[in-house]
Amino acid sequence: MKLVIDEKRCKGCNLCTMVCPYKIYKPGKKPNERGIVVPELDRPERCPNCRLQALYGRTLCGMCQMICPDQAISWVEEKPGEKKKVAIEF
Ligand code: SF4
Ligand code: SF4
Numbered sequence: 516m517k518l519v520i521d522e523k524r525c526k527g528c529n530l531c532t533m534v535c536p537y538k539i540y541k542p543g544k545k546p547n548e549r550g551i552v553v554p555e556l557d558r559p560e561r562c563p564n565c566r567l568q569a570l571y572g573r574t575l576c577g578m579c580q581m582i583c584p585d586q587a588i589s590w591v592e593e594k595p596g597e598k599k600k601v602a603i604e605f
Contacts, residue, residue, distance in 0.1 A: 516590040517600070518559040524587035527551045531579040531588060537561050540579065560600035564590060 518539070520531075532540040532554050539559050543552040563575045580588045593599050 516564070517593055518556060518562050518564070519589060519591055520553055520556070521587045521589065522547055522549075522551070522553050524585045525551060525553045525583075526585055526587075527553055528584065529554060530582045530584070534578045534582050536576070536578070537563075558602060560602040 527543065529540075529542055532542055539557055539562055540554040541557050543554050546552050564577060580586075
C-alpha cells in the first residue's frame with residue numbers, strides 16, 4: 516500500500532502537515548494548475564499504515580485521513596511491477 520494525496524480534491528489547508536506524528540507531510544512549494552499548493556510527501560513509506568495495514572488488516576493511525584476536510588488522502592495498491600517501498604522508523 517502507498518499513501519497518496521488526490522490533487523483534485525486537496526485545497527492546501529495543511530491540516531495533514533500538522534497532525535502526522537512522522538512528519539510525512541510537508542507544506543508544498545508550488546501551486547498546481549488550480550492554484551492550490553498541495554503538501555509534499557516526505558518518504559511516505561515511513562507511514563505505519565502503509566507498512567503494517569496489510570499485515571494486521573486494520574488501520575493503525577489514520578490521523579491525516581480523519582482530519583482532511585476534503586477526503587483527499589488515501590492508501591492505494593501499487594501498480595503491477597511497481598516497487599513496494601517499506602521503511603521502518605521508530
Ligand atoms: S496515517 Fe498517521 S503516520 Fe501515516 S501519514 Fe497519516 S498521520 Fe502520518
Ligand atoms: S488536510 Fe487534506 S485538503 Fe488539507 S492539505 Fe492535507 S490533503 Fe490537502
